[in-house]
Amino acid sequence: MSPTVRRTLKALLALVLAGGLAAATHAATYKFADQGDATSMDPHSLNESLQLSLLGNIYEPLVGRGKKLELVPLLATSWKQTEPTVWRFNLRRNVKFHDGTPFTVDDVIFSYERSKVDGSDMKTKIATVKEMRKIDDYTVDFVTNDPFPILPDTLNTWFIMSKAWCEKNNATAPVDVRKGKENAATLRANGTGPFMLKSREPGVRTVFVQNPAYWEKVESNVTEAIFTPIKNDATRVAALISGDIDMMEPVPLQDIEKLKAAPALNVLQGPELRTIFLGMDQSRDELLFSNVKGKNPFKDRRVRQAFYQAIDIEAIKSRIMRGAATPTNLMIAPGIRGFDPALNKRLPHDTAAAKKLMVDAGYPDGFEVGMNCPNDRYVNDAAICQAIAAMLAQIGVKVNLMAETKVTYFPKILSRNTSFYMLGWTPDSYDAQNAIFALLMTPAANGQGLFNLGSYSNKRVDELGKAIASELDQTKRNAMIAELFKIHGDEFGTLPLHQQALAWAAKKSIQLVQLADNTNQLKWTIVK
Amino acid sequence: MTMTAAATGRVSRFARWRDSDLAYNFRRSPVTVVSAAVLAICLAGAIFAPWVAPHNPFDLATLNLLDALSPPQWMAGARPGYLLGTDDQGRDVLSAIMFGARISLLVGLASVIFAMVLGVSLGLIAGYVGGKLDAFIMRIADVQLSFPAILIALLIDGVARAVLPRETHGGPLALFVLIFAIGISNWVQYARTVRGSTLVEKNKEYIQAARVIGIRPLGIMRHHLLPNVLGPVLVLATINIATAIITEATLSFLGVGVPPTQPSLGTLIRIGNDFLFSGEWWITIFPGAALVIMVLAINLLGDWLRDALNPRLQ
Numbered sequence: 001m002s003p004t005v006r007r008t009l010k011a012l013l014a015l016v017l018a019g020g021l022a023a024a025t026h027a028a029t030y031k032f033a034d035q036g037d038a039t040s041m042d043p044h045s046l047n048e049s050l051q052l053s054l055l056g057n058i059y060e061p062l063v064g065r066g067k068k069l070e071l072v073p074l075l076a077t078s079w080k081q082t083e084p085t086v087w088r089f090n091l092r093r094n095v096k097f098h099d100g101t102p103f104t105v106d107d108v109i110f111s112y113e114r115s116k117v118d119g120s121d122m123k124t125k126i127a128t129v130k131e132m133r134k135i136d137d138y139t140v141d142f143v144t145n146d147p148f149p150i151l152p153d154t155l156n157t158w159f160i161m162s163k164a165w166c167e168k169n170n171a172t173a174p175v176d177v178r179k180g181k182e183n184a185a186t187l188r189a190n191g192t193g194p195f196m197l198k199s200r201e202p203g204v205r206t207v208f209v210q211n212p213a214y215w216e217k218v219e220s221n222v223t224e225a226i227f228t229p230i231k232n233d234a235t236r237v238a239a240l241i242s243g244d245i246d247m248m249e250p251v252p253l254q255d256i257e258k259l260k261a262a263p264a265l266n267v268l269q270g271p272e273l274r275t276i277f278l279g280m281d282q283s284r285d286e287l288l289f290s291n292v293k294g295k296n297p298f299k300d301r302r303v304r305q306a307f308y309q310a311i312d313i314e315a316i317k318s319r320i321m322r323g324a325a326t327p328t329n330l331m332i333a334p335g336i337r338g339f340d341p342a343l344n345k346r347l348p349h350d351t352a353a354a355k356k357l358m359v360d361a362g363y364p365d366g367f368e369v370g371m372n373c374p375n376d377r378y379v380n381d382a383a384i385c386q387a388i389a390a391m392l393a394q395i396g397v398k399v400n401l402m403a404e405t406k407v408t409y410f411p412k413i414l415s416r417n418t419s420f421y422m423l424g425w426t427p428d429s430y431d432a433q434n435a436i437f438a439l440l441m442t443p444a445a446n447g448q449g450l451f452n453l454g455s456y457s458n459k460r461v462d463e464l465g466k467a468i469a470s471e472l473d474q475t476k477r478n479a480m481i482a483e484l485f486k487i488h489g490d491e492f493g494t495l496p497l498h499q500q501a502l503a504w505a506a507k508k509s510i511q512l513v514q515l516a517d518n519t520n521q522l523k524w525t526i527v528k
Numbered sequence: 529m530t531m532t533a534a535a536t537g538r539v540s541r542f543a544r545w546r547d548s549d550l551a552y553n554f555r556r557s558p559v560t561v562v563s564a565a566v567l568a569i570c571l572a573g574a575i576f577a578p579w580v581a582p583h584n585p586f587d588l589a590t591l592n593l594l595d596a597l598s599p600p601q602w603m604a605g606a607r608p609g610y611l612l613g614t615d616d617q618g619r620d621v622l623s624a625i626m627f628g629a630r631i632s633l634l635v636g637l638a639s640v641i642f643a644m645v646l647g648v649s650l651g652l653i654a655g656y657v658g659g660k661l662d663a664f665i666m667r668i669a670d671v672q673l674s675f676p677a678i679l680i681a682l683l684i685d686g687v688a689r690a691v692l693p694r695e696t697h698g699g700p701l702a703l704f705v706l707i708f709a710i711g712i713s714n715w716v717q718y719a720r721t722v723r724g725s726t727l728v729e730k731n732k733e734y735i736q737a738a739r740v741i742g743i744r745p746l747g748i749m750r751h752h753l754l755p756n757v758l759g760p761v762l763v764l765a766t767i768n769i770a771t772a773i774i775t776e777a778t779l780s781f782l783g784v785g786v787p788p789t790q791p792s793l794g795t796l797i798r799i800g801n802d803f804l805f806s807g808e809w810w811i812t813i814f815p816g817a818a819l820v821i822m823v824l825a826i827n828l829l830g831d832w833l834r835d836a837l838n839p840r841l842q
Contacts, residue, residue, distance in 0.1 A: 233802045254806035315593040320616065386617055393588035 028527035030222040030510070032520070033236055033248040036376040036406050037203050037229035042185040043159035044114055044174040046410065047121040047451075049274070049426060050377075052157045053519040054227065057208055058098075059159035059191035062089055062108070063152045067513050067524065069430065071152055075103065075160055075192065084147040085130075091138040095215045097162040098189075098196045105140045108132070110163035110172075119176035121414075123447025124438045125158045128469060146470040154429040165190040177411055194218045194523040195225065203229060203407075208522060220525050231376050231405070240265065240505055246527070247506035249520070250379050253322040259505045268514045271326070272502040273333045274426040275435075276378055278388070278495040280304060280419070283455035287419040289370025289400065297367055298419070298454070304492035305347075306357035310395045311388055312349040313497060320383050324501035330485055331425070331435050333499045335516060338432025338468075338481040343489065354395045366396020372421040373401060374409040379500040385422055413453055421453060424500075426517050432481045433468050440488055441465045456493035460484075553836045563828040570822045574633050577626040582609065585619035585627060586790070593618050597803075600810050613810040615799060621810060624796055625818045631792035632819070635707055636773035640765050642711030643772075647718025648761060652749045654719065655726025666723065669716040677713035681775055684709035685784045706785055710775050714768055718761055725757035759837055766830035770823045777819055793819045 038051040043059045062076035076089040095103040109132045115122040128148045133141040142151060166172045169184035189197040192215070195208040208225040210218060228245065230236040233252035239245045241262065251259060251267060260267045280298040281287055287296050297303045313327040329346040332339050358366060373385035382403040389399035399420075404412075413421045427434035442457040443449035448465075464484040471477040488494070502518055511526040545551055554560055573580065584590060596618040598607040606613065612621040654665040672680065688705040729735060730753065738748050773793075779785035780794030781801075791799070793815045800812025 234805055237805050252802060252806070254803055254808065258805055258807075312593060319593050319596040319618070383616055387593050390588040390591040390593065390617065393591075399588075 027223040028221050030225045030247070030522070030525055030527055031228065031245040032225065033228045033230045033239060033245045035229065035231055035233070035236065035250060038206070039177050039407055039410065040175075040182075040186045041189045041197060041200055042171070042174050042183075043161065043189075043191075044111075044120045044122045045186070046177050047124065047157075048406075048410065049518055052159075052428075053521075054206065055159060055189070055191075056157065056193070056519055057195040057225075057522045058189045058193045058197055059161065060193045061156050061158050061160065062091075063155045065156050065515065065517075065519075067515075069515060069517075071156075075108075079152050081149070082141070085144045087142040087144070087148075087151050088135070089140050089142065091140065092215060093138055095192050096213055097165065097192055098211060098213075099162070099165055101162055101164045103160070103162070103192055104137050105134050107160055107163050108140050109134060110166065111158075111160045114161065114166070114173060115158065117173045119174045119179075119181075121174070121177070121450070122158060124434075124450050125154060125447075127437070127447035146466070147472070148469055149472050150429060150431055150433065153431060154434060157428050159191065161185070162190050177414075179415075180411060194220070198224070218523050220523050221527055222522055222525055225522050225525075237505075240507075243507075246510050247504065247512065247520075247525075249502075249504040249518075251503035251505045253320075253324050253380060253503070256322075256324070256503055264508055266506050266508050266510075268502070268504040268506070268512060269324075270502045270514055270516060271333070271335070272426070272500055272518055273335055273430070273516045274378070274424045274518065275328055275331055275333055275499055276381075276384070276422065276424045276497045277331060278307075278497065279421050279423055279452075279454040279456075280307070280494070281416070281454045282493075283457065287369065288417065289419045291368040292363075297361070297363060297369075300361045301491055302357040302361040303363065304495070306354040306361070306395055307392065307397070308354075308492050308495050309347055309350045309357070310354040310391050310397075311495065311497070312391055313346065314349065316384055316387055317498065320380050320387055321498070321500065324379070324503065325498040326501075327498045328496045329489060331439060331488070331494060331496055332427060332432050336427055336430055336432055336435070338478060340478070340482045340485065343482060343485050351391075351394050358395050358397075363396070366398065368398040368400060369420050370400045370402060370418075372409065372413050372418045373403045374406045374422065375403040377406040377409070378422070378424045379503075381422060384497070414451075416453055416455070418453065423451065423453065425451065428517055430517075433465075436461075436465045436468060436481070436484060440484070440493065454494070456488075456491075458487060458491065458493070461487055461493075550836055554832070557832055559828055560832040563825040563832075566821060567825040567829060570629060570818075570825065571633070573626045574629040577623070577630050581620075581623040581626045582611070583620040583623040585624045591618045597808055599808075612814050613808075615796075615811045616803065616808075621796075621814050624791065625793065625815050628791050628793045628796050628815060629818060629822065631703075631786055631790055632773050632776055632794070632822075635703065635710065635776045635786070635792065636769050638707045639710035639714070639772045639776070640769050642707060643714040643768065644718050644761065644765050646711065647715035648722050648754070648758075650715065651719035651722030652726055652753060652757070655723040656730055656745060656749055656753065662723070665719065669719055672713075672716050677710075677771075678775055678778055680713035681709040681779060682782075682784065684712060685779060689784070703786060703790070706776065706779065709779075710772050713775070714772065717764055717768070721760050721764060722757050725760065726753055729753055729756050763830065763834045763837060766833055767827060770826040770830065773819070773823055773826070 034050055036050060038054050039046050043055045060074045062074060064072050064074040066072040075092050077092050079087060079089045082088045091105060097103060112126055112132050115126050128144045129142050130145045131143045133143060135141060171183045171185040175181035175183045187200050194211050194214045196211050198207040198209045200206050206227040210223050230239060236248050237252060237255050240248050256267055259265050282298050284296055286294060317325045317327055327346060328344060330344045371385060373382055375382035385401055385403055389401050392399050412418060425435055425439055437448055438451045440452060441449045441462050443452050443455055461484055464480050468477055468480050471480065502514060504514055506512055509528045513524040595607050595614050596616050598610050598614040599605055600613040601611050610620045614620055650665050654662040685705060735748060735752055738752050776785055776792060777794030780792050781798045783798065785794055786792045796815035797812050803811050
């Protein structure tokens with residue numbers, strides 16, 4: 001080899017290397033972790049924030065939310081109310097699913113039908129819609145039972161699937177996660193979103209790659225994103241500190257200060273719209289998990305009040321949540337339309353009063369009850385349940401606590417196989433109506449009360465809930481919401497605990513957008 | 529006293545033990561005396577925990593969440609009454625260790641007894657009967673030896689979890705499964721030791737004599753062979769208690785051991801592990817130290833026993 005040739009080769013090699021390095025600063029791999037995993041890749045199978053947050057990268061709704069939670073057009077370009085009960089959506093043209101099939105109105109109607117069937121957990125999202133009318137290939141009318149002025153607000157986690165793909169893969173109905181079933185959509189995904197599912201190993205890792213054919217230029221420079229569930233708090237923190245991952249949430253509350261002090265890391269904190277509460281089975285004549293036979297102690301308002309007053313929420317806030325929680329008396333957070341600070345006053349923690357209520361209700365020695373609790377879903381969920389078990393022990397109630405991973409927890413409580421449970425709820429329409437409809441109204445076939453897992457039922461609450469959905473006058477509407485929460489609060493239909501604070505941690509080189517509904521969108525993630 | 533006892537021909541058991549080689553050996557080794565004392569304290573603390581522990585960490589009604597995360601007494605900000613501090617739920621760490629050691633020792637002892645009974649019986653049968661049965665039992669043992677004990681324990685525990693209904697997981701059944709799992713993973717050593725000794729002993733004259741006078745094989749094994757092969761087994765068992773306790777702690781640390789309502793030392797270490805980064809070190813360090821001290825004491829005692837019973841070293 002002559003020196004000239006060698007020199008030329010060297011120069012070429014240097015050029016290639018430089019080119020490679022330059023490219024590396026643009027295209028980036030991003031690794032993120034959460035304490036739990038999605039239960040399925042099917043966007044209609046479970047209405048749960050982490051799952052919807054992950055799938056929101058692959059699938060898209062008609063109307064989404066922007067960085068300031070404003071409504072933004074995604075698969076729909078515009079929408080308007082043509083009649084009081086009709087919303088017309090104009091769909092985006094030239095959008096393709098990841099497998100190349102074009103997106104049309106048929107996919108929207110298909111997704112609507114798919115969300116209605118048994119096994120779907122999205123019934124609440126489209127419950128107000130009576131039918132969908134195809135106007136042309138890119139126009140669809142949503143016809144509602146009653147006027148529903150906030151319909152576009154409620155669609156941001158209702159994702160559109162491809163009709164052709166679902167039919168080809170035998171996944172035209174979502175399978176019920178509650179029954180542990182699987183189909184093609186459980187492990188694979190075909191959306192229109194900015195990211196595509198490259199591989200999925202449940203509980204191990206989920207890999208996303210950027211969609212080169214996305215209909216808009218994606219802000220993010222992430223070409224590949226790897227999601228890993230890391231359940232153990234200390235392991236998750238260690239993974240971030242050691243640089244194995246770029247971002248993780250939630251930050252264990254005890255580690256926030258330490259991570260804030262780390263020079264290479266950032267902690268993003270903010271209030272979350274999620275309300276954590278406890279629910280009690282109030283419909284069965286005998287509890288499934290209790291030593292009280294022949295009657296259901298939770299049907300007695302005094303027992304529910306005793307539970308409420310036995311819980312020392314301030315101690316939970318200061319010791320378990322280390323200050324990062326806002327105790328609440330309402331089932332919605334400040335920041336949700338319909339929130340009324342005047343109603344957000346908790347009854348005092350009073351063990352003596354609670355004991356007396358138990359005596360009055362006929363349980364001077366308390367009773368035993370099974371409690372279901374996740375241990376990887378909400379911030380310090382199992383620790384909160386343990387603390388509550390200890391507090392209830394002081395009024396004689398022996399709690400048999402079952403704390404388990406959400407993968408087994410949700411199927412169990414969603415099939416109402418529980419007597420006493422913990423749940424958290426974020427109204428993703430940012431409106432009280434969503435929480436009222438899903439959590440407080442009597443369960444019905446149309447998806448009403450789908451997450452009212454204790455089957456709390458009050459006629460007036462149902463009437464008000466129905467009226468609130470279609471009321472246009474804000475003052476009247478707020479008055480109705482207030483009345484409803486007053487009734488529910490007086491009856492202790494659920495035991496609200498607090499709103500937790502969001503805490504994410506990431507390397508300083510990662511730019512993230514943290515929304516109050518705790519969705520983490522890859523399309524806004526930039527690796528510097 | 530000795531004189532009178534000797535004169536009457538009745539030497540008290542204690543006196544006999546006191547004058548034995550073993551006791552002499554024991555007194556001569558300060559390390560052994562100290563480990564025995566430490567172990568005695570650990571045992572007493574564990575056995576009498578319900579009466580001597582300052583709190584009952586499992587009586588939920590006595591917990592006060594406001595006392596949670598209190599550091600040990602000698603540090604600033606400690607709440608009174610908790611010598612070694614409290615965990616995130618306000619449980620006294622010292623009491624939790626005492627109650628946890630109870631579970632750890634119980635599981636350790638029970639699983640060793642289980643492994644010993646199983647291993648000794650199979651070893652005796654294999655050694656005495658010989659032939660195909662011997663080959664069969666010892667090949668199973670060989671196969672099992674090729675797996676690490678912890679893996680087998682994990683396997684059994686995992687299968688039990690899948691097979692048993694979920695509702696039983698938190699109950700006492702979980703403890704039995706654990707004892708069974710650890711026991712099964714340790715029987716091989718006993719079987720091998722006993723088989724070896726049996727092969728040597730069974731050709732000796734006293735066994736042949738017993739056979740000649742018509743004692744059934746089972747009787748020979750129980751009354752003649754067993755007492756003569758038990759020496760090494762006891763040494764093995766002592767050391768194995770320490771291993772079994774560690775195995776239990778490992779399983780509990782991995783979250784597959786004892787139910788969380790009855791935390792053992794391993795469970796306590798796991799719970800505390802979450803708080804290690806944030807500076808609340810006492811939740812995990814103290815149970816860890818307790819485990820180390822207990823296991824070390826048992827190991828030192830076991831070592832001493834092995835040396836003391838080994839005629840070649842005397």
